[in-house]
Amino acid sequence: MALLEVRNLSADIPTRRGTLRAVEDVNFSISSGECLGIVGESGSGKSVTCKTILGLLGPSVERDGEAVFDGTDLLSLTEAELTRIRGRDIAMIVQDAVSALNPVLRVGGQIAEGMIEQGVVGSRSAAMARAVDLMRKVGIPSPEERARDYPHQFSGGMCQRVVIATALACGPRLLIADEPTTALDVTVQDQILALLRQLQRDLDLAVILVTHDMGVVAETCQRVAVMYAGQVVETATPAELFSAPRHPYSAALLDCVPDLDAAQAERLRPIEGLPPDLVDLPTGCRFHPRCPMATAECRSQKIPLIDIGGGRATRCIRHEDMAQPGPVSGTDSTTAEVGTA
């Protein structure tokens, strides 16, 4: 059974120019011990989706749909009820770990704070002891001494480990990680991703990993949802997505990333144009102005997320044409790689 099931989620943000449809008709589910990647470019709605679920966007944002966590619809809860769940059953870590920490508090105290607040430990000293344990678990050397240090005494990678320890403090069942490695160097990113994989396994955690990096998804997630202009346009396993994408946007996005393991024989094919203005969305499919496969139907008709079997779904009415190799722009080179991978 799914731990979190998101159904028809939407979020409208009022702006001076009109209503901004940041998220529309988002559906996905995640089970314990599973890592779901949400991938997309800036403005695709991946962070807004997570914040909408946790009610972090403020009262002016109009939310619709359901986010059922362990039998409870999070969208129907009051702020007080949500406070009991946030940080306890669902924890979140963000991109900028250094600014997520309070610069004038020792890190041990910051890790312990949530446990005391949520009442998951009997005493302050028990919370501190558990904080030191957590620091050890996330790979911080000499945790007893380091617990008394301040955030500025830690490197960026170590700060992210502290933030992860804070997130784990109350024993959450779902961890939402919003671009957790984007600010880090590649060797440190590698270490943090390995840590997240290990924690997910050891603690049977469900993890939602928000990222713009297809490579991060490939190495960490069991399933991936690709977002474009506020909608999920494709869900698949990473292997399926990378070898045979079934939405033209996913295919085009993969074509934009140069291959590190082979010299590029020809020029990359960038996606022409820009993502749509979320205040003034195109009719029909939101990707149609940039899509090489768009037809009259794509321009006029609202496209639903179509279940194409095998746990995969795509928001493209021409997905069957994409399954065939050949004339479809953007898919030939990626399918060719399947044989060699």
Added chain:
Amino acid sequence: MTPLIEVRGLTMRYPIQGGFMDGVLPGRRRTLTALDGVDLDIAPGEIFSLVGESGSGKTTLGRALLRLVEPTSGEVRFRGEDVLSMGPARLRAARRDLQMVFQDPWSSLNPRLTVGQILGEVLHVHDIARGAAAKARVRELLDLVGLPPEAADRYPRHFSGGQRQRIGIARALAVDPEIIVADEPVSAVDVSVQAQIMNLLLDLRERLGLTLLMIAHDLSVVRYVSDRVAVMYLGRIVENAPAAEIFANPRHPYTRGLMAAAPRTRPNARRDSAAIIGEPPSPLSPPPGCAFNPRCGFADNGCRERPPPLEDLGGTHQVRCFKHASVGDPALASS
């Protein structure tokens, strides 16, 4: 071919501002070595990439070449002429040939000027064109970077990140330079836009015969555009080779580790498990010997005692490692 840029022994040390007594008390003054004896040559028409983690000195090196920072010692020669000893007037003239594109397209353009004014300002300062001639040149520059002529009358805020990066490139091109130093030109833009900007840089090199020094951390981007790659670690170049060679046959453990750490989109593509442990040491207290030794799987006592020299492996492949033979050994490469 004579190099366009020759760098020899370039060193940059910054004094560290500590407490107020540090300048008075002996032995408390500390320095941070950002660049430590860097040697490199950039050939005309080449795309040369500098890679490394934050704090490795790649940005400082790019800036030192243009004398945006004043190096402590060493030599930078541009077409044989010593850049570091140029007087203000000569330097200003030389900067018509040496231009820079910055990483952040949001903060590197003046928000109060139109794009036409931003580009026109450069033409005016360098006395290249004024009035109608300047207007015509602005249109030409916009066209060169793939922006419509109407862009000239709009403000930077009207453009997306990728378009702003194009404006930054047009500004660098305004003076018709020989070499552009591009500091992380694609790291602040989305993936789909990255490919557009990289293709633009490749086109410009073809059309204008530009030489490009690119500072980058994304190895797949580097592999796609570069002719030559130098890897930096803690202020030193640890490996320098033609791009095809360095990706096929990395000979420094750090280069290999960087390549292994980069996430791959092709499932099961990763072959090399040479993961790098730990984080870069502080440049304020670099370890003795080879700066990479605390994180290196190949290090022995010799590596901890003295720093390895930059060795020539032939075919213009240089590496700063005592163990380069074992690193390149195919029998060990998959360990």
